[in-house]
Amino acid sequence: MSGVGRPMDEAIIDLRASVQAGRGSMIEVSRAHRSRIKPPSLLIGAVTSDLLRLYHSQSVVLGTAIYRVREATVLGEGIVMTDGCFNVGHDLNLGRDYIAKNYVATEAWLPDAAVRRVHDPVVLLTGAGYLGYGHWLVDFLPKLHLLRLAGYRLSRLTFLMPSDTPDFARRWLAILGIEPHQCAVYDRTREVVLCRELIVPSTLRFGTRVSPLFAEACAALRDAAAPRRFRRFRRPARRRIFVARSVNAVTHNTRSLHQRVLFEETARKRGFTIVSPERLGLREQVELFDAAGTICGEYGSGLHASMFSRPGTLVMAARDDTADLGFLQSGIDQELDHHNGYVIGAASPDGDGRFSVDPADLDLAFDWIDWGGPAKATV
Numbered sequence: 001m002s003g004v005g006r007p008m009d010e011a012i013i014d015l016r017a018s019v020q021a022g023r024g025s026m027i028e029v030s031r032a033h034r035s036r037i038k039p040p041s042l043l044i045g046a047v048t049s050d051l052l053r054l055y056h057s058q059s060v061v062l063g064t065a066i067y068r069v070r071e072a073t074v075l076g077e078g079i080v081m082t083d084g085c086f087n088v089g090h091d092l093n094l095g096r097d098y099i100a101k102n103y104v105a106t107e108a109w110l111p112d113a114a115v116r117r118v119h120d121p122v123v124l125l126t127g128a129g130y131l132g133y134g135h136w137l138v139d140f141l142p143k144l145h146l147l148r149l150a151g152y153r154l155s156r157l158t159f160l161m162p163s164d165t166p167d168f169a170r171r172w173l174a175i176l177g178i179e180p181h182q183c184a185v186y187d188r189t190r191e192v193v194l195c196r197e198l199i200v201p202s203t204l205r206f207g208t209r210v211s212p213l214f215a216e217a218c219a220a221l222r223d224a225a226a227p228r229r230f231r232r233f234r235r236p237a238r239r240r241i242f243v244a245r246s247v248n249a250v251t252h253n254t255r256s257l258h259q260r261v262l263f264e265e266t267a268r269k270r271g272f273t274i275v276s277p278e279r280l281g282l283r284e285q286v287e288l289f290d291a292a293g294t295i296c297g298e299y300g301s302g303l304h305a306s307m308f309s310r311p312g313t314l315v316m317a318a319r320d321d322t323a324d325l326g327f328l329q330s331g332i333d334q335e336l337d338h339h340n341g342y343v344i345g346a347a348s349p350d351g352d353g354r355f356s357v358d359p360a361d362l363d364l365a366f367d368w369i370d371w372g373g374p375a376k377a378t379v
Helices: 015-023 049-056 096-102 106-112 133-140 142-149 167-175 213-225 260-269 282-290 301-308 328-335 359-370
Strands: 012-014 024-030 042-045 064-075 079-082 085-088 114-118 122-124 159-162 183-186 191-201 239-243 273-275 292-298 314-320 339-347 354-356
Touching: 012 015, 012 096, 015 024, 015 064, 015 079, 015 085, 042 359, 064 142, 085 096, 133 142, 133 167, 133 301, 142 191, 142 213, 159 191, 167 213, 167 282, 183 191, 213 282, 213 301, 213 328, 239 260, 239 282, 239 301, 260 273, 260 292, 260 359, 282 292, 282 301, 292 301, 301 314, 301 328, 314 328, 314 359, 328 339, 339 359
Parallel strands: 012 085, 042 339, 114 191, 122 159, 122 191, 159 183, 239 273, 239 292, 292 314, 314 339
Antiparallel strands: 024 064, 064 079, 064 191, 079 085, 339 354
């Protein structure tokens, strides 16, 4: 059952359809299209026909839009409800399954939730995954560029966010010129927010595929965080960096490479600098990836910071063979004119997030880089 006492499958609607039916208005910024996804420059390991089929079937690049929704309710991470129904959409990176899994118990607390009313227009930036750094980089911060393209002045907007929005997100917003007084916060565990007019930008990535506008958004973020005149890492250094995998208890990421120590030590011996981006300031992180020519590591949000790297950068990732992980890195690299490669490992049959690669495949991947793959880098 939903939060309004009806079957869950009847309490979920598509936001775009709702708006087009008269719930609000929409500015279409870019149109959807189909295109072939660029194949990896290297693909070795536990590669199956199913995995290849999944990879090459990612042909849809959705359009982008700004929705203005009248009389909307916001709860949780940034979930929109209208007329007692949850609003989802592919261009929000939010599907029915996520709502059914995470909000089925809404009816237990919604009637007793405190109500916060917002009378002026307010922008919803956050959504599922808002506690994770990678989601802010790829899903939420690029929405600001979309707002600019649609004619909004960020300095005049108010942004609705959960009160436990991470500090790194608040620091990013400050770098981008959004002042604390522009943020309207709410307690996602105790409150719902009734908005007279809610502005909802779509995301610029949809599963694996990324909007062509994403490259512009990345450039805007990079230039705001690390203006050229202040950068410590000067190009054309084209540094080789290995991104150490961090353990984030907040986002409950359990994915783990069994040969993690071997992977890191091999990279070190091959001339890579081991980096832990989470130990750097935001500006330093952007500078680091901007100066990188080759980036290696386990697949995940750490490598997604390659969105700040220049055309021609090579990204090589070790990842498992499960379908639900997707290939977002390929989508990012395609739009930013990067090259990439994957060492595919077999996922543990226990389903605990662990996976294992053949050490010989790691050696071959580093050899391939040294042989001058598409973007050979110097130390």
